[in-house]
Amino acid sequence: MRALTVEEARQRAAELDLRSYEVAFDLTDPGDTFVTTSRIRFGATSASSWVDVKPERLISVVLNGQTLDVGALDGGRFPLTGLTAENELVVTAELKYSADGEGLVRSVDPADDRVYTYGMSSLESAPRYFPCFDQPDLKAPYTMTVKCPEDWVVLGNGAATRTAPGEWTLAETKPLSTYFVTLVAGPYHLIHSEYDGIPLGLACRQSLKEHLDRDAEDLFRTTREALDEYHRMFRQRYPFGEYWQVFVPDFNLGAMENPGCVTFADTLVYRGQATEAERSTRARIVVHEMAHMWFGDLVTMKWWNDMWLNESFAEYMAHRVSEDATSYGGNWTDFAFVRKWWGLQTDQSSSTHPVAPDSLKDARQSLDDFDGISYAKGAAVLKQLAKYLGDDVFLKGVNAHLEAHEYGNADLQEFIEKLTEAGARDLDAWSEQWLRTSGVDTISVERTAEGVVLHRKSPDESRRLHKLSVGGYAEDGSATLRDVVLAQDSVEVAMGNHAIVVADADDDTWAKIRLDPASLGKLTEVLPRIADSTTRAVVWNSVRDSVADAELDPRHALDLVVAALPHEDSDIAVGSLAQWLEGRVLGRYLDYEESRGPVADAVGSKLASTVPGSSLQLITARTFVATTDDTGLLTTWLDDAGAPDGLVIDADLRWSIVLRLVRLGAYGAAEIDAELARDRSTEGVTEAARCRAALPDGKEAAWNRIMTDPAIGVQELLATAEGFWHPSQNAVTAPYVRRFFTDIAGTAEIRAGMVVGLTASRIAPKYAIDEELIAPAEALIGDECVASGIRRQTANFLDDLRRAIAVRRAFG
Numbered sequence: 001m002r003a004l005t006v007e008e009a010r011q012r013a014a015e016l017d018l019r020s021y022e023v024a025f026d027l028t029d030p031g032d033t034f035v036t037t038s039r040i041r042f043g044a045t046s047a048s049s050w051v052d053v054k055p056e057r058l059i060s061v062v063l064n065g066q067t068l069d070v071g072a073l074d075g076g077r078f079p080l081t082g083l084t085a086e087n088e089l090v091v092t093a094e095l096k097y098s099a100d101g102e103g104l105v106r107s108v109d110p111a112d113d114r115v116y117t118y119g120m121s122s123l124e125s126a127p128r129y130f131p132c133f134d135q136p137d138l139k140a141p142y143t144m145t146v147k148c149p150e151d152w153v154v155l156g157n158g159a160a161t162r163t164a165p166g167e168w169t170l171a172e173t174k175p176l177s178t179y180f181v182t183l184v185a186g187p188y189h190l191i192h193s194e195y196d197g198i199p200l201g202l203a204c205r206q207s208l209k210e211h212l213d214r215d216a217e218d219l220f221r222t223t224r225e226a227l228d229e230y231h232r233m234f235r236q237r238y239p240f241g242e243y244w245q246v247f248v249p250d251f252n253l254g255a256m257e258n259p260g261c262v263t264f265a266d267t268l269v270y271r272g273q274a275t276e277a278e279r280s281t282r283a284r285i286v287v288h289e290m291a292h293m294w295f296g297d298l299v300t301m302k303w304w305n306d307m308w309l310n311e312s313f314a315e316y317m318a319h320r321v322s323e324d325a326t327s328y329g330g331n332w333t334d335f336a337f338v339r340k341w342w343g344l345q346t347d348q349s350s351s352t353h354p355v356a357p358d359s360l361k362d363a364r365q366s367l368d369d370f371d372g373i374s375y376a377k378g379a380a381v382l383k384q385l386a387k388y389l390g391d392d393v394f395l396k397g398v399n400a401h402l403e404a405h406e407y408g409n410a411d412l413q414e415f416i417e418k419l420t421e422a423g424a425r426d427l428d429a430w431s432e433q434w435l436r437t438s439g440v441d442t443i444s445v446e447r448t449a450e451g452v453v454l455h456r457k458s459p460d461e462s463r464r465l466h467k468l469s470v471g472g473y474a475e476d477g478s479a480t481l482r483d484v485v486l487a488q489d490s491v492e493v494a495m496g497n498h499a500i501v502v503a504d505a506d507d508d509t510w511a512k513i514r515l516d517p518a519s520l521g522k523l524t525e526v527l528p529r530i531a532d533s534t535t536r537a538v539v540w541n542s543v544r545d546s547v548a549d550a551e552l553d554p555r556h557a558l559d560l561v562v563a564a565l566p567h568e569d570s571d572i573a574v575g576s577l578a579q580w581l582e583g584r585v586l587g588r589y590l591d592y593e594e595s596r597g598p599v600a601d602a603v604g605s606k607l608a609s610t611v612p613g614s615s616l617q618l619i620t621a622r623t624f625v626a627t628t629d630d631t632g633l634l635t636t637w638l639d640d641a642g643a644p645d646g647l648v649i650d651a652d653l654r655w656s657i658v659l660r661l662v663r664l665g666a667y668g669a670a671e672i673d674a675e676l677a678r679d680r681s682t683e684g685v686t687e688a689a690r691c692r693a694a695l696p697d698g699k700e701a702a703w704n705r706i707m708t709d710p711a712i713g714v715q716e717l718l719a720t721a722e723g724f725w726h727p728s729q730n731a732v733t734a735p736y737v738r739r740f741f742t743d744i745a746g747t748a749e750i751r752a753g754m755v756v757g758l759t760a761s762r763i764a765p766k767y768a769i770d771e772e773l774i775a776p777a778e779a780l781i782g783d784e785c786v787a788s789g790i791r792r793q794t795a796n797f798l799d800d801l802r803r804a805i806a807v808r809r810a811f812g
Contacts, residue, residue, distance in 0.1 A: 312378020
C-alpha cells in the first residue's frame with residue numbers, strides 16, 4: 001500500500017471540509033476480526049477524492065445514498081467521485097485485530113485468558129480499524145457506539161455511557177485528528193477520581209489490578225500537580241472533558257496522547273520494586289502526554305515535518321513541569337544522562353535530520369523521524385529559547401499560538417509569528433540555525449594563564465550561538481561558574497586555575513563537550529566530589545562521546561567508571577552508565593570477558609555498601625546480576641538465601657537472574673519452564689521468551705519467530721530480539737550475522753508501523769565487529785524496495801559498527 005504524500009494531503013485538505021464522524025464498532029465476534037461502520041459528513045469543492053480503509057473485507061460503501069462497487073478499493077484507498085457541496089459517506093468494513101501495536105490491538109492475558117483491545121491510530125494506523133480521511137489536518141468531531149461482550153467496559157476520547165448490556169455510546173468530542181482517535185474496550189479494571197472539576201480515571205487489565213491500586217495515588221498526584229501547573233502557564237484550561245490514563249498491553253511506544261484517553265504501556269504499572277529513576281520517568285511520561293493536550297491535540301501540526309512542535313514541546317514541558325511542580329526531582333539530570341545522550345547520538349548519525357525538516361517525506365517515512373532529534377534535541381532547543389526570551393515573552397507567544405489555532409492546525413512559521421508578536425526578536429536567524437540545520441557543534445576547552453579559551457567547531461556553516469555556563473571545580477568539588485555567550489569560534493573566559501573545567505556545566509546548550517587533558521587527569525579524584533548531578537552527567541556524556549569518536553581510550557573510560565561507581569549516589573547515573581557499558585563498551589569496544597570482570601567487582605563492592613532497600617541498591621543489584629559470573633551466588637538468590645539485606649528478589653529480578661544464568665550456561669530450557677510455572681503472567685511469558693532466545697539451542701526458533709511470525713505480540717517480539725545477541729555467545733550467533741541482511745526486509749510484509757524499525761534495531765548483530773559487514777549493510781540501506789524503517793535502523797547499525805571498528809583500530 002502506498003503512503004500518503006504531503007502533496008496529496010495538502011490537496012485533499014484544500015478540497016474537503018469535514019463536519020463529523022459517527023463510528024460504530026461491533027466487537028462481539030470472538031475471532032480475529034470485527035466490523036466497523038464510519039458515517040462521515042463533509043463538504044467538498046472538488047468532484048473526486050478518496051477515503052482510507054484497510055480491511056480484511058470491504059462490506060459496503062454508500063455515498064450520498066448511492067451504493068458503490070466495493071471492488072474499487074485500491075491499496076487502502078477507496079475512490080470517491082461525484083462529490084457535491086455537502087456529502088454523507090457510509091463505509092462498513094470487516095477489519096482484522098492487530099498484533100503489531102497498530103490499529104485495533106487485541107491481546108489475551110495468559111494470567112486469566114481475558115481479552116483486551118485498544119486503538120492505536122498514529123501514522124497510517126487509523127484506517128486499520130475505522131474508515132477515515134487519514135491525515136493530521138482533516139479534523140472533525142467524533143461520536144462512537146460500541147457493541148461488545150457484556151463484561152467489557154468501554155473508554156475513548158469522549159465520555160462513555162453504557163446504554164444496554166454490551167452496548168456503549170461515547171459522547172461527541174471536540175474536533176480531532178485521526179491519528180489520536182482511540183477506543184479502549186475490554187474487562188479493564190477502572191479507578192475513578194476527580195480534580196478541579198475534571199473527571200480523572202486510571203485503567204489496566206485485571207491481573208495488574210493490585211499493582212495499579214497501589215500506585216494510583218502516586219499517578220493521580222502527578223496528574224493533579226501537572227494540571228495545576230499547565231493551568232497556570234496556559235490561558236486555556238484542559239479542553240477535552242474527562243481525562244483517562246489507560247495502561248494497555250503490548251503497546252509499541254511509551255504512551256500516546258489521545259485526547260481524553262491517553263494510552264500507556266502497561267509495563268509502567270510496576271509489579272515489584274522500581275527505582276526512583278523509573279518512577280520519575282513514569283511521572284515525566286504522564287506530564288509529557290498531558291502537555292500534548294495543548295500542543296498537539298488542541299493545536300495540531302499540518303504535516304509530519306512539524307511533529308517536533310508536538311514532541312519537542314511535550315518533552316521540554318515534561319522535564320520543566322516535573323521539576324518545578326511535581327513531587328519528583330532529578331528531571332534535568334535524567335534529561336542530560338538519558339534523553340540528551342540519545343539525541344546527541346542521533347544527531348551524529350548518518351540519518352540525522354533538522355529538528356524541523358522540509359516536508360518532503362511521506363507519512364510512512366515520517367515515522368522514522370520520531371527519534372532523539374524530534375524529542376531531545378528539539379526540547380533542548382526550546383529550553384534554550386525559553387531561557388533566552390524569558391518566560392513572559394515565551395509563554396505569551398505560546399498562549400497566543402494556542403488561542404489563534406485552537407482545534408485547528410498550524411506550522412512552524414505560524415508559531416514563530418506568534419512568538420515574534422509577543423516580543424521575540426531575530427527568530428528567523430534562530431530558526432535557521434537550530435531548527436533548519438542538522439549536526440552538532442563541538443565545544444572544547446584550552447587552558448590559559450588567566451582562565452580558559454572556549455573553542456567552537458561546527459560541522460557546517462551554521463555558526464550556532466551558544467549561551468552556557470563554564471564551571472571551574474576545585475579539588476574539593478567546589479564550583480565557580482561563569483556565564484558565557486559563544487558567538488565566535490573562540491572566546492576567552494577569565495576564571496583562574498581549577499582542577500577541572502567543564503564547558504556547559506548546567507547543560508544549557510546543544511553541543512559535544514570536550515574536556516582538556518588536565519581535567520581528564522583529575523576526573524577520578526574530583527568528579528565524585530562535584531555535588532551537581534547534572535554537571536556530572538555533562539562530564540560523563542563528554543567521556544562517552546569521546547570514546548565513541550575514538551578520541552579517548554575506552555580502557556581509560558572504563559577505569560573512570562569503575563573508580564566513580566563506589567561514590568555515585570544517583571540511580572540515574574548508575575543505571576545510565578551501566579547501560580552504556582553493557583551496550584557499547586563490553587564486547588564492542590573492548591573484549592567482553594576482560595572488561596566485564598572489573599565492572600562486576602566494582603558493582604559488587606558498591607552493592608555491599610548501599611543502603612538496604614534503597615533505589616540505589618536496586619539499580620546496583622540489577623547491574624551486578626547482568627555482569628557477574630558467580631553462578632553459585634545467583635542461584636542462592638533465587639533460593640531466597642544470600643541476597644543483601646533489603647533486596648527483595650521479586651518476579652522481575654528473578655527473571656533477570658534466570659537470564660544471566662542462561663547466558664552463563666548454568667540454566668537451560670527446564671529451568672526457564674519452571675520459572676514460567678511460577679509466573680504465568682503476561683510479563684512472565686515475555687521474559688521466558690527473552691530467556692529462550694538466549695539459549696544456545698534456542699537461536700533458530702527465536703530467529704524464525706522474529707522473522708516470520710505475524711502473530712507474536714510486540715513485547716514478546718522485542719524481548720526475543722533482545723535476548724538473542726550477547727557478546728559471550730558470539731560463536732553461537734555467528735551463523736545469524738549475515739542472515740540479518742537477507743531476512744530482515746521480510747518482516748515489513750508481516751508487520752507495520754513503529755514495530756518494524758524497533759525489530760530491526762533490536763535484532764541487528766551489534767556485537768559482530770567485522771569490516772566485512774559494511775558492504776551488505778550498505779546494500780540493504782541502498783535498496784529502496786526495503787521499508788524505510790528497516791533501512792534507517794540498518795544505517796544506525798552501520799554507524800555504530802564503523803565507530804567500533806575505529807575505536808578498536810585506534811586503541812587495539
